[in-house]
Amino acid sequence: MVExxxxxxxxxxxxxxxxxxxxxxxxxxxxxxxxxxxAVIANGQMSLxxxxxxxxxxxxxxxxxxxxxxREPVGNMMLNSLIMALAIALGKIAISIISAYAIVYxxxxxxxxxFWIIFITLMLPVEVRIYPTYKIxxxxxxxDSYAGLALPLIASATATLLFRQFxxxxxxxxxxxxxxxxxxxxxxxxxxxxxxxxxxxAALFVILFILGWNQYLWPLLITTRxxxxxxxxxxxxxxxxxxxxxxxxxxxxxxxxxxLPPVFVVVAMQKLFVRGLVETEK
Amino acid sequence: MANVTLxxxxxxxxxxxxxxxxxxxxxxxGQFCVLVxxxxxxxxxxxxxVAGLETVxxxxxxxxxxxxxxxxxxxxxxxxxxxxxxxxxxxxxxxxMAYGLRNRxxxxxxxxxxxxxxxxxxxxxxxxxxxxxxxxxxxxQRVAMGRAIVRQPKVFLFDEPLSNLDAKLRIAMRVEIRKxxxxxxxxxxxxTHDQLEAMTLADILxxxxxxxxxxxxxxxxxxxxxxxxxxASFIGAPxxxxxxxxxxxxKAQLGANGAGVQAGILGxxxxxxxxTDQTPSxxxxxxxxxxxxxxVGAETFVYxxxxxxxxxxxxxxxxLPPGEIIVRIPGADAPPIGQKIRVAAIRSxxxxxxxxxxxxxxx
Numbered sequence: 001m002v003e004x005x006x007x008x009x010x011x012x013x014x015x016x017x018x019x020x021x022x023x024x025x026x027x028x029x030x031x032x033x034x035x036x037x038x039a040v041i042a043n044g045q046m047s048l049x050x051x052x053x054x055x056x057x058x059x060x061x062x063x064x065x066x067x068x069x070x071r072e073p074v075g076n077m078m079l080n081s082l083i084m085a086l087a088i089a090l091g092k093i094a095i096s097i098i099s100a101y102a103i104v105y106x107x108x109x110x111x112x113x114x115f116w117i118i119f120i121t122l123m124l125p126v127e128v129r130i131y132p133t134y135k136i137x138x139x140x141x142x143x144d145s146y147a148g149l150a151l152p153l154i155a156s157a158t159a160t161l162l163f164r165q166f167x168x169x170x171x172x173x174x175x176x177x178x179x180x181x182x183x184x185x186x187x188x189x190x191x192x193x194x195x196x197x198x199x200x201x202a203a204l205f206v207i208l209f210i211l212g213w214n215q216y217l218w219p220l221l222i223t224t225r226x227x228x229x230x231x232x233x234x235x236x237x238x239x240x241x242x243x244x245x246x247x248x249x250x251x252x253x254x255x256x257x258x259x260l261p262p263v264f265v266v267v268a269m270q271k272l273f274v275r276g277l278v279e280t281e282k
Numbered sequence: 283m284a285n286v287t288l289x290x291x292x293x294x295x296x297x298x299x300x301x302x303x304x305x306x307x308x309x310x311x312g313q314f315c316v317l318v319x320x321x322x323x324x325x326x327x328x329x330x331x332v333a334g335l336e337t338v339x340x341x342x343x344x345x346x347x348x349x350x351x352x353x354x355x356x357x358x359x360x361x362x363x364x365x366x367x368x369x370x371x372x373x374x375x376x377x378x379m380a381y382g383l384r385n386r387x388x389x390x391x392x393x394x395x396x397x398x399x400x401x402x403x404x405x406x407x408x409x410x411x412x413x414x415x416x417x418x419x420x421x422x423q424r425v426a427m428g429r430a431i432v433r434q435p436k437v438f439l440f441d442e443p444l445s446n447l448d449a450k451l452r453i454a455m456r457v458e459i460r461k462x463x464x465x466x467x468x469x470x471x472x473x474t475h476d477q478l479e480a481m482t483l484a485d486i487l488x489x490x491x492x493x494x495x496x497x498x499x500x501x502x503x504x505x506x507x508x509x510x511x512x513x514a515s516f517i518g519a520p521x522x523x524x525x526x527x528x529x530x531x532x533k534a535q536l537g538a539n540g541a542g543v544q545a546g547i548l549g550x551x552x553x554x555x556x557x558t559d560q561t562p563s564x565x566x567x568x569x570x571x572x573x574x575x576x577x578v579g580a581e582t583f584v585y586x587x588x589x590x591x592x593x594x595x596x597x598x599x600x601x602l603p604p605g606e607i608i609v610r611i612p613g614a615d616a617p618p619i620g621q622k623i624r625v626a627a628i629r630s631x632x633x634x635x636x637x638x639x640x641x642x643x644x645x
Contacts, residue, residue, distance in 0.1 A: 173368035176335050181382030181429075182356035191381070195372040 027259070034058070034252035041248045053249060061253040066238050074254050077231040080149075081213055082261065084230060087150035088212030089205050092159050097197065100163035101189055105175065115164075122157040126218050137222055144228045149219055153212065159204055166200050167193065202272035210262045231258045284346030284359075284436035284469055285311050286332065292340035293327055293493075301327045303493040304341065309486060312467040314460070316501075318480035319490035320516070325473045326441055328490070332471060333362050333439050346436050356385075361430035362439040365446060367422045369414040369429075375401075376410040379428045393432075400428040403462070420451045427459070431466065438463070440472040444479065456482060477517050481505065489513045511639030514549045520583060520608045522549045522633065546643060549633035552583065552610035555625040557617070567626040570607055575616045582616045584609040586623065 029048075033041055036051035062075040102108075103115050126133065133152045142148030170193070178188040219230040229237070235258065238251045266273070286309040293302035302324045309315040317325040330336040332343055334355035342349050350358050361382075369378050376397055383393045401407045404424040414422055423443060430438055443459070444452045460483055463470050474480055480487055480501065487501040489512075497509045501517075508514035508522070515521040527548045548566070561567040570586030586607050609625050617623050634643040 171366060171368060173364045173366055174370065176333075176355075177362070177364065177368040177370075177429075179335070179355045180333065180360065180362050182385035183381070187385065192370055192372075198372075 027256075030252045030255050034061075034249050034256055036249055038245070038247055038249050042245060057249045057253050058257075061250050061257065066247045066250050072226040072229055072234060074231065074234065074250075074257060076227060077229050077234040077254075078257060078261070080146075080228060081230040081232065081258075083146050084149040084215065084219070085209050085212035085261075087146060088153045088215075089208035091150060091154035092156040092208050093201055093204055095154060096156050096159035097163050097194075097201070100160050100167055101193065103160075104164055104167040105185070105188075118157050118160050120157075121155070122161075126153060130217070130221070134221060143222050144225045148222050149215075149228075149230070150212075153215065153218065156208075159208070162200065162204060163197065166197060170196060199272050199275045202269050202275075206265055206269050206273045209265050213258075213262055285309055285313075285344075286315075286346075286437055286469060286471065287344040288328075288332075288341065289344065290341035291328070291331065291338060291343060293324070293331060293336065294339045301493050302331070302339075305490075305493075305495050307486075307488055307495065307498060309469055309471060312469055313485040314463055314470045314472065314483055315486045315488060316472045316474060316480045316484035317488045317490055318474055318477060318516070319496075321475060323490045324493040325475075325490050329439055329441055329471060329473045332437070333360055334358050359436040360439055361433045361435040361437075362441065363423075363426045363430050363443045365442040367414075367426040367443075367446075369422060369425055371414055374411050374413060375406060375417070375425050375428075378414065378425055379432050382429065382433055396432045396434075397428075400432045403431070404428050419447050420455065423447060423455060427462070431462070436469065438468050438470040440470065442474055443472075444474075445476075452479075459483070477519060481517070487517075489516060491516075507642065508549075508633065509642045511547055511549065511635050514633060514635070518551060520552050520610065522551050523607050524549050524635075524639075525607075526637070527634075546637055547635040547639055549635065550627045550631060551633075552608040554627045554631035555607075555609040555611075556627070557609070557611065557623050558626050559624055560626065562626055562628045565626055565628040566632065567624055568607060569622065569624050570609070572617050572619050572621050572623060573606070575619060577614050577616065579614065580612070582611050582614055584611060584616055584623075586625070 032048060032050050033046060034057055035054040036046055037053055040046055040051070061073075062078075063073050065071050065073045099118065103111060103118075137143060137148045137152060140148075142151070174192060175188060178192055183191060214232060215230065216232045216236075220233045220236075223229055223233065231254065235251060235254050238254065239246050286307075288305050288307045291302055291305045292300070294300050305328060307315065317328060319325045327336060331338050332345075334350065334353060338351045343351055345358060345360070370381065373381065379397045379400060380393045383396065384390075397410070398407070401410055404427060406421070406424055406428060409417060409421060409425075414425065417425065423446075426443065440459070444455050447455060456479055459472075472479075472483060474483075484501045486498065487504050488498050489496045489504065491512050496516075497504055497513045504513060505517055508517060511524055515524060525548050527546050550566070558567075568588055570584075570588060572584055573587050574585040576583040576585070586609060588607060607625070635641060636643060
């Protein structure tokens, strides 16, 4: 690091702090709002310091839900979101690492054709294929189910490509040494390739978990029952634009709660995540 | 313990490229066979075919009396040391060595005994719990060796195992490998492009070029009687001086033997020249102008250009630049650059080859 002298150093710090404030202020505001009384927020006199309704609001949010628009406790929504995000992240990793293994290490007819078909699906995200996907899920009676929430999002070209690239950097001699050591394809995969992919899997898990957690359109389409609602859909439903007064403290508490799991995942896996993105040592 | 026999082994790649064009080699039980040749000569391919990592297009590979063409690498009872060691990066040294044994279902107690014995021989005992990335190059090399010896295989295969080490370590490991092989008395096949490694390690030396065997035999015998100009220039450093000779010169040197020879190539090793004004009977003498001097301490290499009236040119492309001769003299005393000298070699030190360089003509 080059040490900057005097005023330039302070300028740099000031700019950084301004940046942090811009990012953090809305989050802080949401937190403050979640601790205020709804009447105070509604008449526009919300203070910038936390109010006294923290426990009351969060208890109501997690275990009861709003009294008007949706009656579903947010705790349940979070559980739904968590199950969906975990299923998507783990399912994607499992399927894509296996398909990448097949594509890189096995010679079979139409190998490259299959690779390209997987590659092309990159151009077909859920939004593009949403009608046929909905039709299929509906015909399979998977509406309002965890399988319906997760399965269509599991097949992933991105993760397959990532693992393919990683496998291609693994020296061939490791495979050959394994063959001489009497390890068959399954043992090589399990004993050598999986442990080597650990950091890649962690990095991918973080990205995919957040991707799954933040799904909005797909859960909105296929869940109709309140108890299958995910948190992202739930927040939206709490904000009523007609008759009733929106319960802003509950909405804000839900927003804060919705932010926590991704933050937790990133913090918990930060070390592995960074190593997975930068590590080159084999 | 086993011999390895290659019978007319061929390898053609799907594209039609012929990497191995019919190789016959017989390695006796406990012998150390070195395959040497320039890059792309097929030596590594041949080794990988013995290991079972490459398919065999034609011929037979026989290990210990069993044709193994269709046998999986794990079932050939071989162990291989790779150029980049190919250690499992996520396993400890102990597990690297134990992995192959575990896959064979050997009891853990037996594995422990074998790994500890190997670690003792290779002085790896204090490092058994470390990961490969915490080891130096030489230590990784020894782990790779350890992984091979715990298997107690019939044959060791080495694929340029020392080329990633620095020069000093390479010499030390070379000696260690040789001692280890003698001690275990396991048949070994070793691939290298380093002729010095080849000379010092081999019981049988196989010189390869362009997918074919140029010469097989005892290293010193090959050094003394190379059968082609390729072998002559590949084995020995600096390489043998090669020059084309006119028929009358050949007759002068060979007498009756040279009667049918139209033209040929004369080879003289740098160390067989002496700086002298006399011409030995039946030998040759060359007037040279000294162009460059390389002093390496115990000996000195003199690079000389042959005088203009000599119209000889280097015989094979890629060898000595036309007209340049290397002379190796002991000590550090050398004539100054620009001086005209005469060098001579006696008759018994001359090597004669046919004009295409493919056949040695015995004098």
